[in-house]
Amino acid sequence: MLAGTTMLFAVAAEAAEEAAKSGGLPQLNPHTFETQLFWLVVTFLALFFVMSKIALPRVGEVIEERRDRIKRDLDAAARLKDETDKALADYEKALADARANASGIAKNTREKLATETEAERHRVDEQIAGKLREADTRIAATKSKALSAIGDIATDTTRAVVEKLIGQDVPAEDVKKVLRPVAGS
Amino acid sequence: MAAEGTGHHGPMEQFEIKKIVDLDLFGHDISFTNSSLMMVLAFAIVVGYLLYAMRGRSLVPTRIQSTAELTYEYIAGMVKENIGEEGMKFFPWVFTIFIFILVLNIFGLIPGNFAATSHIIVTFALAAMVWLVATFVGFWKHGVGYLRLFAPAGVPLWLMPIIIPIELTSYLIRPISHSVRLFANIMAGHTMLEVFAGFAVLLPWWGKIAPTGFMVAFTGLELLVAFLQAFIFTVLTCIYLNDAVNMHH
Numbered sequence: 179m180l181a182g183t184t185m186l187f188a189v190a191a192e193a194a195e196e197a198a199k200s201g202g203l204p205q206l207n208p209h210t211f212e213t214q215l216f217w218l219v220v221t222f223l224a225l226f227f228v229m230s231k232i233a234l235p236r237v238g239e240v241i242e243e244r245r246d247r248i249k250r251d252l253d254a255a256a257r258l259k260d261e262t263d264k265a266l267a268d269y270e271k272a273l274a275d276a277r278a279n280a281s282g283i284a285k286n287t288r289e290k291l292a293t294e295t296e297a298e299r300h301r302v303d304e305q306i307a308g309k310l311r312e313a314d315t316r317i318a319a320t321k322s323k324a325l326s327a328i329g330d331i332a333t334d335t336t337r338a339v340v341e342k343l344i345g346q347d348v349p350a351e352d353v354k355k356v357l358r359p360v361a362g363s
Numbered sequence: 364m365a366a367e368g369t370g371h372h373g374p375m376e377q378f379e380i381k382k383i384v385d386l387d388l389f390g391h392d393i394s395f396t397n398s399s400l401m402m403v404l405a406f407a408i409v410v411g412y413l414l415y416a417m418r419g420r421s422l423v424p425t426r427i428q429s430t431a432e433l434t435y436e437y438i439a440g441m442v443k444e445n446i447g448e449e450g451m452k453f454f455p456w457v458f459t460i461f462i463f464i465l466v467l468n469i470f471g472l473i474p475g476n477f478a479a480t481s482h483i484i485v486t487f488a489l490a491a492m493v494w495l496v497a498t499f500v501g502f503w504k505h506g507v508g509y510l511r512l513f514a515p516a517g518v519p520l521w522l523m524p525i526i527i528p529i530e531l532t533s534y535l536i537r538p539i540s541h542s543v544r545l546f547a548n549i550m551a552g553h554t555m556l557e558v559f560a561g562f563a564v565l566l567p568w569w570g571k572i573a574p575t576g577f578m579v580a581f582t583g584l585e586l587l588v589a590f591l592q593a594f595i596f597t598v599l600t601c602i603y604l605n606d607a608v609n610m611h612h
Contacts, residue, residue, distance in 0.1 A: 203375060204482075205550065210380040211484045212392045217399035218485050221406045225463055228406075230455030233413040237435040240420050240428075247422060 332357055374557035378481055378550065397477040398485070405466040405479075434462070438597070445601035446608050453604055456496075460489065461597040468549060468589035472582065480592075481549040483542065490542035493600045501607035512610055541599055548592050552585045 204210070333353045340348050384395040416431035424432060438458045442450045464480060471478025479485055501509040513530040514523060559581065562574040 204378040204380060205484070205546070207380070209392070210396070210398075210482075213382075213386075213394050213396055214380070214398050214479075214482060214484050215488055216388070216391070216393040217395070217402050218479075218488055221399075221402040222459065222463060222489075225406045225409060226456060226459040228410050229413075229459045229462075233410065233417070234435065234455050234458060236417045236420065237413070237431055240417065240422075240424070241432055241435065244422055 374554050374561060377553060377557055398479045398482065401467060401470055401477050401479045405463060405470060409462050409466055441598065441601055445598070446605045449608055450601070450604060457597060457600055460600055461593055464545065464596055465590060465593035468593055469586070471549065471553065472585055472589060478549050478553055480545055481553055483546045486542040486546040487538065490538040493541065493603060494538040497603040497607040500604065504608060505610060509610070512606060537603065541596065545592050545596050548588055552588055556581060556585065
């Protein structure tokens with residue numbers, strides 16, 4: 179770079195020398211200074227005026243506006259995210275509540291059903307036991323009735339047998355008296 | 364730039380100021396010249412470009428609006444980086460300096476055009492304006508304390524007799540180094556192009572190839588130089604302003 183610049187200056191100097199022979203470097207001709215300075219001042223000031231009053235504020239405004247807009251949008255996005263998080267938490271809480279509720283209901287139902295079943299079973303047991311007792315007494319009554327009938331039959335049979343044997347009717351009372359020890363009851 | 368008419372055509376002829384309209388203001392020559400034409404065109408192009416680019420003022424920029432915003436942010440970034448937020452007061456002025464020099468430099472590269480920044484009087488006037496503004500701001504903000512700029516803190520006392528003259532000289536010489544850098548770069552580049560263009564014209568066909576190829580490549584380099592010199596001039600403006608505003612050395 180430095181070598182390049184040095185070479186450039188060398189070429190420029192050579193050319194300047196050449197130019198000097200034909201009336202000097204145009205850059206060093208003071209007659210042109212006034213017009214150059216005048217137009218430089220005019221154009222530079224005009225450009226400075228337009229830049230600082232019109233063009234640059236426009237660019238700055240747009241950039242500023244965009245920055246604000248992006249910031250606003252980011253803020254809004256953050257706010258929406260917060261809201262979403264809150265809604266999600268609410269939903270999860272509701273879900274957990276519902277789940278707890280449901281399991282409570284299930285437990286209650288299970289318990290209620292269990293006690294009902296137990297009561298029903300109890301009732302049926304009682305019923306069966308009652309029926310058993312009833313049957314027992316009925317059997318006992320039938321049995322004793324049958325047993326007493328057996329005594330009468332035995333007496334009648336004995337009177338008939340005795341009548342056939344001795345040809346004499348024996349009173350039922352006497353037969354019963356005789357048979358009592360045999361019957362044993 | 365192109366050789367026209369008769370007579371001697373040296374590589375320096377392209378820098379000749381040519382009157383287009385003779386004008387006179389109270390005995391001062393303010394003729395409209397090829398240099399004035401370039402300046403007025405630069406003004407028109409910059410204003411037209413920026414106003415056209417920003418006509419929509421859209422939130423989502425069009426391509427041309429993006430370029431305008433990029434240029435704006437580029438210079439705004441440069442000002443903030445060098446001077447700080449306080450420097451944004453000078454932003455329109457710095458922006459004008461940058462865009463004016465940039466457009467004049469690039470304009471000068473178009474064959475047939477004239478490079479207004481190849482004249483020392485123009486670059487010197489710009490550099491002198493920067494120097495005067497910076498010096499004025501320095502004294503206006505810091506009063507006589509601005510002179511402390513020439514006696515940097517932390518330098519041993521016995522060095523002061525050497526440091527102060529050096530600092531003072533470097534400060535006073537600023538407008539010269541500032542202006543010569545721009546003028547010399549532009550002038551050297553254009554001279555170089557003209558010299559090789561001369562070869563390309565004079566040599567027989569087999570000799571034209573090398574200088575023509577060189578000119579193509581060199582035009583690319585000059586485009587870079589046109590931007591780089593506008594950039595350097597602007598950065599230096601920011602640095603000088605920073606000295607004046609913040610007195611950091």
